[in-house]
Amino acid sequence: MSSESSPPVLRRSQLYHWHQQQGAAFAMTGSTLRVLRYPDEQAPALSLTDLSTHPRVGFKGVGTRQWLRQLAIDMPQTPNCAARQPDGSLLARLSEHEHLLLDNLAADAPLPAELLRRWELEQPSQCYALPRADSHSWMILAGADAAAMMSSLCAVDLRPQQFADGSIAQTSVARTNTIVIRDDNHGLRYHLLCDASTALYLWNILLESVTAFGGQATGLEHLL
Amino acid sequence: MKILNCPLNGPRNISEFTYGGEYHPMPDSMGSSQEAWVEYVFFPENPAGMVTEWWMHTATAFWFLADRNTITDEILRTYRLQDAGKYAHDKDV
Numbered sequence: 001m002s003s004e005s006s007p008p009v010l011r012r013s014q015l016y017h018w019h020q021q022q023g024a025a026f027a028m029t030g031s032t033l034r035v036l037r038y039p040d041e042q043a044p045a046l047s048l049t050d051l052s053t054h055p056r057v058g059f060k061g062v063g064t065r066q067w068l069r070q071l072a073i074d075m076p077q078t079p080n081c082a083a084r085q086p087d088g089s090l091l092a093r094l095s096e097h098e099h100l101l102l103d104n105l106a107a108d109a110p111l112p113a114e115l116l117r118r119w120e121l122e123q124p125s126q127c128y129a130l131p132r133a134d135s136h137s138w139m140i141l142a143g144a145d146a147a148a149m150m151s152s153l154c155a156v157d158l159r160p161q162q163f164a165d166g167s168i169a170q171t172s173v174a175r176t177n178t179i180v181i182r183d184d185n186h187g188l189r190y191h192l193l194c195d196a197s198t199a200l201y202l203w204n205i206l207l208e209s210v211t212a213f214g215g216q217a218t219g220l221e222h223l224l
Numbered sequence: 225m226k227i228l229n230c231p232l233n234g235p236r237n238i239s240e241f242t243y244g245g246e247y248h249p250m251p252d253s254m255g256s257s258q259e260a261w262v263e264y265v266f267f268p269e270n271p272a273g274m275v276t277e278w279w280m281h282t283a284t285a286f287w288f289l290a291d292r293n294t295i296t297d298e299i300l301r302t303y304r305l306q307d308a309g310k311y312a313h314d315k316d317v
Contacts, residue, residue, distance in 0.1 A: 080232070080234075095232060170281075177283040
């Protein structure tokens with residue numbers, strides 16, 4: 001009877017089995033599974049969190065900026081910069097005409113879904129939706145030591161004095177193509193997005209470095 | 225590590241880039257002869273000296289041009305395709 005009333009799990013992370021092995025506590029949001037916490041979690045100063053099941057969407061094409069402007073979205077002025085939206089979500093400009101919207105981590109964050117709904121409704125000219133929730137995994141590295149940790153994995157200088165809040169580096173992290181976005185909305189944080197097929201590889205590499213700096217993998221609760 | 229300056233992403237390790245061959249302006253798609261297309265597609269000049277080449281920043285799939293000396297391996301400059309006309313005059317540096 002209870003199985004009939006529970007919604008089916010339609011989306012889980014590429015790292016689901018890893019989370020399961022660690023005994024993670026999951027939460028169901030809609031039909032999506034998210035990691036809330038791990039049993040041994042101790043509010044570490046440096047943390048790595050898997051956000052792969054959180055909403056995100058991309059738009060590309062020469063009409064993209066005009067359409068987003070019509071929707072009163074705050075626009076980054078140059079490529080490789082991100083603009084924070086009033087609801088806390090982040091719009092990253094990856095090239096002249098390509099943008100990526102990351103949600104604000106709150107369970108009720110509607111902006112990526114809302115934009116996708118508007119896009120389907122309006123079919124703006126020369127603006128194409130990109131299914132970034134399917135193509136890319138999303139992790140977040142949080143803590144004051146994050147830049148020092150990343151220095152051994154990434155050739156781009158990510159130190160806060162060189163890589164300002166809202167900066168984007170599309171580069172190689174541990175030899176894997178990765179989008180790195182600095183987001184200081186809640187202390188020093190780096191969003192890391194990689195191809196979904198490389199997620200487990202990158203997660204294990206990052207976690208090894210995080211552990212060396214005294215950090216831990218954490219669930220969503222640690223970030224909120 | 226050799227550094228290449230991507231016009232979109234800035235300086236990056238050369239390992240982040242993929243070589244794409246010599247750059248030549250594409251023949252007129254409407255009026256060019258078969259010989260012109262064969263020349264364009266199959267016969268690079270492969271000169272010793274300054275060459276304009278296609279390069280791609282792999283992490284972003286961003287294609288751009290680089291003027292490189294094939295004797296010294298010095299990269300003189302990198303730029304977007306739309307800027308190719310600006311530097312055409314000093315290819316024989």
